[in-house]
Amino acid sequence: MIEKLTIKTDSKILLLVLDGVGGIPKNGKTELETSKTPNLDKLAKDSMTGLTDPIFPGITPGSGPAHLSLFGYDPVEYQIGRGVLEALGVGITLTPNDVATRGNFATVDEKGIITDRRAGRIATEENMKICALLQSNIKPVEGVKFEITAGKEHRFVLVLRGEGLDDRITETDPQKEGALPLECKPIVPEAEKTARVINSFVSQIKSILKPPANMVLLRGFAKPPAISTMEERFKIAPAAIATYPMYRGLAKLVGMDVLDTGPTIADEINVLKSNWQKYDFFYVHIKKTDSYGEDGNFESKVKIIEEVDSYIPKLLELNPDVLAITGDHSTPAMLKAHSWHPNPFLISSKWVIPDAAQRFTELECAKGLLGRFGAVHSLSLMLANALKLSKFGA
């Protein structure tokens, strides 16, 4: 519906995502509450705030769906298969025809029975050598090419590139040891070719591999979702500034220009500044809040939040028409994992009603005028505050 209402304007939107920023208290205070954030505090006082659910209350999202939601795509409607996320995560660009899958190197005995699903967790360097060997020896099958990219330890990503591919095929990984790898079977008739191609791939590579990594197990076959770009949907020219491949890949998937950046927050802000005239929607991603959350490193997560706070004046200097700050999901250091807790959300523009929130924290944003809402509506709110949406009906 929003697609029909969007209008092209010169106004600029800046979306700053602090990955996994939400937390739960340690010694009575969350990461955000513990942080000294004078700039965010001041901004919060002049903003409208609320709490968002990436999917539904209680649902812990992966980074893929959580980000899609922030980009204005219903993550239940647009599900991204595991293989596609893995491919994006190692920096592979996919076209709509490709099928991607995650793979494990594994050890099988002389009867072909799996004795180690992870091939003894071979070193990443060894994995890279094996992948290079496979890549130079593997032959296309029925016009389909194979692209093999090493991941960490025993993991890799396989991308099939060719015509007539379909991801509705069964996995070859039995997910247990003491069993034979499974034959790949089509789930629908349209996928018969893809299943043949996969089985041919497996038999080819068996003759190349040597123990301990003498077999591959494949799962999570997926095509990129048929998805319209943010420009098509929302009439914006979007750019992404993110350091990690998966977020860059996700941004590319929805048609953002992915800008080159160095690894630090300072690098990202500089890239933002030097590209400010070229786009009207900027997605800036801060990864380390999530990484430290996953590590259970409460103190370092606090430090990153404080570092981000120190850059807020630089963002405001750009004078965005709309500045939205939020997390994609929560990653409480106390939980060492993504969580289902709602995300603090802040939006600043000329058209907001400054509300009761005095800080950018979970509890303060709970006082906000925006209440609790689906993160998928975040983009509508940004567009509305940028006066980029016309009226629905008359």
Added chain:
Amino acid sequence: MIEKLTIKTDSKILLLVLDGVGGIPKNGKTELETSKTPNLDKLAKDSMTGLTDPIFPGITPGSGPAHLSLFGYDPVEYQIGRGVLEALGVGITLTPNDVATRGNFATVDEKGIITDRRAGRIATEENMKICALLQSNIKPVEGVKFEITAGKEHRFVLVLRGEGLDDRITETDPQKEGALPLECKPIVPEAEKTARVINSFVSQIKSILKPPANMVLLRGFAKPPAISTMEERFKIAPAAIATYPMYRGLAKLVGMDVLDTGPTIADEINVLKSNWQKYDFFYVHIKKTDSYGEDGNFESKVKIIEEVDSYIPKLLELNPDVLAITGDHSTPAMLKAHSWHPNPFLISSKWVIPDAAQRFTELECAKGLLGRFGAVHSLSLMLANALKLSKFGA
């Protein structure tokens, strides 16, 4: 789902809609915050409050969809075409068979090319004369009658009344000058007759009209949506008290009895009082909060809110079982237009939990127990508080 739960009772519901009442701050206070509203303040303290979204967060609604939502109809499911809204706006009653469209008088040169899409914005009086002339000269086509009603300046509404009409036809307005008016074409085979009728209408009127208004351009063909009445859906006997044609027409569309009223708020309250025994659901519409919002007249919007406040004791004297007060959408004077901001909502009944809100304002209602919710659920809340809804499941 609600339809299956409604039960007929004697309890009475009063819904007071202050059109466009929500605002954004000027000198730190919104229109509602600036207003002196002792009666609303007292009521708010004893009520349950919240904030509603007419459609979704970020979406600015027109009055049509915003009101449908308050009447318990999903405005995305029941979309009302432009022609129907225009017809309602000039006070025309439509039947389900009719097709309505908005029209412009335009000027064309001797080759038929449009030189002025608005015929020099002819005076409304001139427009009325032309419409009367057309009405008395136009002949029915294939059993279809034409009803032509003047609007303001160059605008008019055309209603086709007859059997077998379909609104899936193309517009004749090319929406630019220097082009020929377009032929009307059917989009689906079922609409062939309607397209023929429209083209015949246009060729008839061409021989009657003289410059500068020597052509018509038609767009927004629409049939009234197939919609069940509020009585059918909710087992209530509803009455509408509104001064503006569009709101009266919308109310009629959902099966309300539309009561005659004078133009003032006092008139409306008197009509309410004298009809109090005859119905069990009353929709009272205050237009001027929106009009002054659209004008950017903050002070006059404040005055209207204060005037409404002065009538609250009269409403309470009627002793409604449920009194709900809200806006259909926000119209901040600072924005001079409808907006996407959520609407303050207040509900008073014997069965509420009085909450933290101390006033009927945006920020106070944000503290309310109802939180932020879709306006389409407002009616369920009213019915529930009137004990007009049975249990869902056992």
